[in-house]
Amino acid sequence: MRKIKALFLVTMLALCCMVTACGKEDDGKIKVGVVNNPPSESGYREANVKDMEAVFSEANGYELKTFYSIKNDEQLQAAQGFITDGVDYLLISAAETTGWDEVLKKAKEAGIKVYLFDRMIDVDESLYEAAVVSDMAKEGETAVNWLLAQNLPEYKVIHIQGAMGSDAQIGRTGALDAQFASGKMKKVVQQTATWDEAEAKKIVEAVINSGEDFNVIYAENDGMAKGAVAALDEAGITHGTDGKVIVMGFDCNKWALRELLAGKWNYDGQCSPFQAKIISDLIKSGKAPASKKIINEEKGFDAKALTQSDIDTYGLGE
């Protein structure tokens, strides 16, 4: 009797498994594994993670698995795990550019398609379908072109740089350096504040105290622009759309865009964390992109043209 009972139970269990397995097959969800950096890294990453979760939702026909770490080896293990789990697509924003060869080869053998987002990896192009990334140099160019279009009689620029050697710093500095070299714009001061708002304020304060004239502040992120503006406010120097000094920032935090809307700043360059939609479109269309490297289109916002809906759509954070 006991044996029969046991047999019955086992059979039921097996049936259950089969049913659920079939169920999974049937609902036709696309299984996606995302390996990313943790949202605590920055406002950018926070928006990036949220965007991924929103686009690859069940309502859009996806089954999403995520893993967040800033450690490359933990990310590698997680990717390995996703491959064993049998995901259909693997999306990676790697902590480091190296060490991914083996894992991506395994993914390819298992027939899993790999998309890179935000960050490139040092591997052969054949190992991934496409990489959706930002072009920091282009962000700088867009900003500098905007500045040139303002047709100021002269450009005397305070340039506040991010942490030296970071991708964002190199990219955003490049275009402005070219202008300094050509003599079109005058470099009043070029200093790094290492993304530190308070340091940016000190740099601008030093220039004001020296009595040197300037009419543009080009800060490589929003926080440093805010620091610079605090120094201007204390010294009674007007800024923004009706002011003496043009204020430029990057990253498009919501609070920064609100400063633009109020006319206190002039320009904010986007560094778009929204790659999910592009990847989702690629997956659903099933087509291979023309080029493996897809540059995520990024805007630059002019205070005069900005609307509240832009802030809602493109602003990061709260």
Place this chain on the structure above:
Amino acid sequence: MKKNGRKLSFAGLGQLTIPLIAIALLVVFNLIRDPGFFSIGISHNNNGNAVLSGNIISIINGASELAVLAMGMTLVTAACGGQDISVGAAAAIAGSVFVKVLKAGASITAGTVILAFLCSCLVAMIFGMFNGTLVAVFRIQPMIATLILYTCGRSVAYWINGGATPTVSSPIVTGIGSFIPGIPIPTPVIIVAVTAILFKLLFRFTALGLFTQSVGINGSAARLNGINEKFIKLLSFVILGVCVSIAGCIGVSRLGLINHETLLIDIEMDTILAVAIGGNNLGGGKFKLSGSIIGAYVIQMLTITLYAMKVSSTDVKAYKAVVIILLVVIGSPVIKERFAGWAARLRGRSKKVSVKGAEE
């Protein structure tokens, strides 16, 4: 005691000699470089208030957080013979709490600002107590004990608010961080002055100064004389906690923004330096708050001077290091003794004074 008095008379200012000489050198250097460096003007800020401006204001204003932290650090140094390296991270936590409470209410009034400050004070004191317990009760080296908070503090600060750079905007917060309408002196400077006066009163009306010194010089001897050694050490960390919270709140108010990664970054090293430049013994014992405060202004003056000379901010740290090496070496016992010897010999020629006074 007499011997000590004689030594003071020839060194002029005793412990304060080195920091004051450093300031004097920086002033002379700047005057030669740019005679207008110290000019103070009155300008109108964008809120229409008349305010003082100029390099000297920037220096005194910019050093506020450092000066407040240096005062607290002096006490910890004197009592425990070691330093707290977690002040920057703890200030990020305190600042985050400040912002969190401000954002919790519907509008920001003077009441909510005070409440927010008290909350951040409380949190910073609790973290100070944590450090203090490790040091006083478990007898862990202060630098190792505070390494824990140094490492994890900024992550804790992130948890409090979540987002990367939460902002608060209110005239009251701006008032704390820059100028109160009608008062031309930057508010942070006033806060430093008030803190210094409170410390002065604390030492004047309690025996805390004496107790701290005796615990720092010889803990067991102090205990045998009925001083609660653990309590004094713990108290020094709690007081530093209050300083940390003041510094954190000033830092946040300056910009109306908290960035848990960059708020008062690397301030712990400058704070310890300020204490050292102030002529305080980093091994504990005798201390002078005024020395540390002057030390803080020396560091800030150095930074502003370098910025005014357009030294690249990546190089600023290296130049600072060179000057600081000089200051610390000049302030070291070996060099001091040499100087004292020379001074005594010089005096010996004019007057007949024994060289005994140079000892110690």
